[in-house]
Amino acid sequence: MKNNIRQPQQERSIEKKNRIIQAGYELFSELGYYGTNTAEIAKRAGVSTGIVYGYFLDKRDILICVLDIYINNVFEPIISLFDKITPPFSLKEIIPKILDEVIKMHKKNRKIHEALHSLSSSDEAVLSRFISLEDEITEKFATKLVSLGIKSDNMIEKVHFAMDIIQSFAHEYVFDKHEYIDYIAMRDIVCTTLLKLFK
Amino acid sequence: MKNNIRQPQQERSIEKKNRIIQAGYELFSELGYYGTNTAEIAKRAGVSTGIVYGYFLDKRDILICVLDIYINNVFEPIISLFDKITPPFSLKEIIPKILDEVIKMHKKNRKIHEALHSLSSSDEAVLSRFISLEDEITEKFATKLVSLGIKSDNMIEKVHFAMDIIQSFAHEYVFDKHEYIDYIAMRDIVCTTLLKLFK
Amino acid sequence: MKNNIRQPQQERSIEKKNRIIQAGYELFSELGYYGTNTAEIAKRAGVSTGIVYGYFLDKRDILICVLDIYINNVFEPIISLFDKITPPFSLKEIIPKILDEVIKMHKKNRKIHEALHSLSSSDEAVLSRFISLEDEITEKFATKLVSLGIKSDNMIEKVHFAMDIIQSFAHEYVFDKHEYIDYIAMRDIVCTTLLKLFK
């Protein structure tokens, strides 16, 4: 009965849909999901309130689209980084590069990352996308390592753990919350730890 | 400039305030902050809606109190565990114990942990309490290790990193999100990693 | 989860609930159900929009209450009229009395009658109340006639048909839509017809 969401084909429409997503992206970042209302999204996107519901099912649907954009923003650079890793290679060189890339990404997407993550506890769909993302990255990285001749028991577990470490550190690094921490030193510790993990 | 918040002195009042906090704790856990309304909190606490504002500044103020309870729930067992560590001791034995304790805590407080964490991105006060908690635990642990004769460069950074790892793993372990992960194997990897960190 | 409708016990509250119903009654009469909004009902009742939802589940719930009032307005006088009929009696005297009473009622409740009836096609609950009303009146009247010694085959059908006729005429009479009709003459025809029906 209610399925009138336009799947925009024309350039103009696609661009408008993207503007709404972009507006959602910004506002969710700045004010959080609950602090943002649809009227404000429409306004920032330069469209009327009504048309928002021409492109999206409801407010949450905008969130899901914003999430997809974010997920892509995160996924693509990581994957393209993996692709660039070719023999001869040394883990010692690779690991810092990955770490720096993840940090860079975190820096760029810090606020939306927080806004979205904060919803994963109450929104099943949001949670499952984050899980899938982790799954995909874990798998891609594990495959890569194996293809590069690195073997180990519990490869998946190690890789996943490595990913957790990296994420956790990137988070620390970007938020820079603890004054007494020397993040540069910490970065070296992280690298060393990761290196040992796969040796 | 309203400041009519009663600082309850009488036993009856203190108990009532606590009942409200407890109700908030439960409901925020179950439904999240935005999914809970103050009327429901009052109802569950067995008090009137109005009196909530006799004890708390606003809804967020309840949250802060719930947060304090939570922080304490987390902090106390960890600290008391540290206190029990006395020479002669081996890191190899201690680390799994700490890990298991943190996991136990996460299990017990999983939902409220999520509800509260999800607010740390939009609420300065919530964030700063979490930071302080980390600070305190880091410091206590570092001090402990030093007092037990373990020395190292960048002790603080290592300890903080260790804490991140432990938290991150406990999270993984408790949420059990990825079917393909053997969490028992992962646990061993984490222990080994932590051990190497301080060797 | 949502069952917070106050069942007002105190006089003040009951009176307020009644004021809202009264406002609904008037506005639905004047503007129809779809032409009336809840804000307007609240305003006319002299209350805030919010409190309306303290007394009623939703807008339709107000309608149902208005309906109940209306049903009662119709039912009570009819029944009390029946009660007054005691032997010795003549149908010839009784029938015009009933007719006039029904006409009087229609006059008084014309607009709300229309507003409510117009919803019976789209609202199950509204429809079923009207049906019940007819059922009850039919049954009471049939019982009355029998108790007064009037016997006939298909008594129920005759009574129901009589009721239809009466309603139909009252409608005609009150609305006075057709200029060329001499409603006084028509009234006599109706009386005669009804009389023959039970002879």
Place this chain on the structure above:
Amino acid sequence: MKNNIRQPQQERSIEKKNRIIQAGYELFSELGYYGTNTAEIAKRAGVSTGIVYGYFLDKRDILICVLDIYINNVFEPIISLFDKITPPFSLKEIIPKILDEVIKMHKKNRKIHEALHSLSSSDEAVLSRFISLEDEITEKFATKLVSLGIKSDNMIEKVHFAMDIIQSFAHEYVFDKHEYIDYIAMRDIVCTTLLKLFK
């Protein structure tokens, strides 16, 4: 003072206008006037939303056209039935035929009948068309009866009353709302009543 409504001359246009009316007819029947939106009408008619306003003033204007169709659906069969009545004839045979015809019509148009009637209380134009319909039928029938040699005082009133009875019964019969009613028996009562009316 907009008056850009096309009076379609070309066949294609006329057909398109009719498709919209037909779609309105169906949807108003199924969902009622307020449950139907213009976009849905356009969709069902296979035209664009915009063009609806090329053929109709507004949503209500579609309703009026639907009403005209309905009125015709009702009027034509009745009139043609009257036309077939030629001497020698007996009222006793004629009356059941008319009754059955009206019932048939009610069956066929039950839902749209309800949808339209429910609007007559709030829409002057709708009401007046129903009144005119009754006027015309009353007049045609009265004329017919006279031409067939049936004379009586207050002929118009009797005829109109007869029409009310027929309508009322057809309504009862088609809606079949009261379980305890034997509608077949009731039908006989109605026929007898009508017969006596003109004797």
Place this chain on the structure above:
DNA sequence: AATGAATGAGCCTTCATTCAT
């Protein structure tokens, strides 16, 4: 201190109608 009724701003969403193409 306590109650719970009351407030009213604010939110999401719908839809009749218009407009650029």
Place this chain on the structure above:
DNA sequence: AATGAATGAAGGCTCATTCAT
């Protein structure tokens, strides 16, 4: 004539907070 995207006013409803008692 036709399209369908766009508009924006309006509506039902919620809920943090206040107030009369």
